[in-house]
Amino acid sequence: MSNDNKPSNWQQAIEGEWHGLPSLFEADGTHVGYNKVSRASEFEDGRTTYWMNTRFDATGPLNDRFEIGAPFKFGVIDSDQDRIYTGPDFFGSGRPYGLLVDSNYFSPGWNVNLRTMNHVVPELGMQVYSSQLFEGDTLVGVFNGLYTVTTDHGENPQTQKLVTEFLERERLEGKRPFNLPVKHAGTFSGRFEVYDDQQNFVGYNDVTIHHKPINLLHSEQTIEISGVVNEKWTAMRTRNGNHHQYHGPDMFGNGMSYGRYLYSVRHVYGKAFKLWSRETQVDDNYTFVCAWQFMQSQKEKYTTFGVLRWEEGDLKLGANYVD
Structure with a gap:
């Protein structure tokens, strides 16, 4: 008790x-x-x-x-x-x-x-x-x-x-697959609560993810974080069924999705720093409820969580034509 x-x-x-x-x-x-x-x-x-x-x-x-x-x-x-x-x-x-x-x-x-x-x-x-x-x-x-x-x-x-x-x-x-916006660029943004390794609330992270489709299975994403953590990482993402990969240059790793939930591990290039994440797509508007844990030297550093909301940008993969 x-x-x-x-x-x-x-x-x-x-x-x-x-x-x-x-x-x-x-x-x-x-x-x-x-x-x-x-x-x-x-x-x-x-x-x-x-x-x-x-x-x-x-x-x-x-x-x-x-x-x-x-x-x-x-x-x-x-x-x-x-x-x-x-x-x-x-x-x-x-x-x-x-x-x-x-x-x-x-x-x-x-x-x-x-x-x-x-x-x-x-x-x-x-x-x-x-x-x-x-x-x-x-x-x-x-x-x-x-x-x-x-x-x-x-x-x-x-x-x-x-x-x-x-x-x-x-x-x-429940069985719908996890998906990112496939054809449109745009941004995910939100504010996450941040707790340290002693479970103390230490502030907020403002998170923005710039998303740009390359083709139906590849996209480029840049994660920008400011607040308790101040970082910027770019990586190419690929998806084959429910298998996901992150190909650098700043983060390398992989993940698997189970319905609407994607579990991933991303390693930051050149540092003893990685991101474990659970990201859940809760509606058709690409609203993601996220739990991100930052690990430094294989130990918990921060546990963060919040909601990311999607703002659609330009259409990148419109219809193709041969004249």
């Missing part, structure tokens, strides 16, 4: 019952189904209990692996430094940064180690969730999807209707 026997800031930020329909992907990115979830983290009498009801609708062996036939209910030692999961369903911990928590924990029933990232985005009215599922260092699957929150779902028919409509949209959107 928190030191003053009160709920942590993160615990207060996630009050209510959350509803989602995360998609389930195999390790290669194949979409195989959904998991209908309702969940809540409840603080009462100085203790925190997390419960979660799940119902999988998937194909293949992952459905049998994850549908264990019982609801989840486990203890949490709650604090703003660490949230420690004490079983029986999950063992491990989460690390809060304002409205984002980055967790690493083990599920005996699923036999997976999870890296779970939950990001509450009040301006969009959603929580952006993902879990990468590992056996040791080997990825075996991915869950991801958006959640909405309620406080009266059990007794309010209108709330129930809104949740049902939200889940229906998630069923349609």
Whole structure:
């Protein structure tokens, strides 16, 4: 529990019952189904209990692996430094940064180690969730999807209707592939909160990404950051299915997308500095909810997160003609 026997800031930020329909992907990115979830983290009498009801609708062996036939209910030692999961369903911990928590924990029933990232985005009215599922260092699957929150779902028919409509949209959107604007140049821009390696809020980064398509599978992007971090990097990006690469000259790396979510690692040329990112396309207007972690000398330096909004520019790949 928190030191003053009160709920942590993160615990207060996630009050209510959350509803989602995360998609389930195999390790290669194949979409195989959904998991209908309702969940809540409840603080009462100085203790925190997390419960979660799940119902999988998937194909293949992952459905049998994850549908264990019982609801989840486990203890949490709650604090703003660490949230420690004490079983029986999950063992491990989460690390809060304002409205984002980055967790690493083990599920005996699923036999997976999870890296779970939950990001509450009040301006969009959603929580952006993902879990990468590992056996040791080997990825075996991915869950991801958006959640909405309620406080009266059990007794309010209108709330129930809104949740049902939200889940229906998630069923349609969950398997849509991550894409960048293919034919138009333009800019992504937004402001990210920045936390240091001690989880202290230290300010903001203003982020602008200048995007220019080269052809249908290649683009050039320049990332400009000012604020706590002051950097500028240009790289050519390529995409082959759900496989992404960054070809320099300033950043080199790769990533894989699982539906609307792209997970990447980019190394800065000539420096012991890299960027781990989870970027989520949440609508058809190329609005991206991003979590970026900067690593220096293989250690966490900053955790940053925010929303990037797209402003369309010139058409670069119009129709071709032969006269």
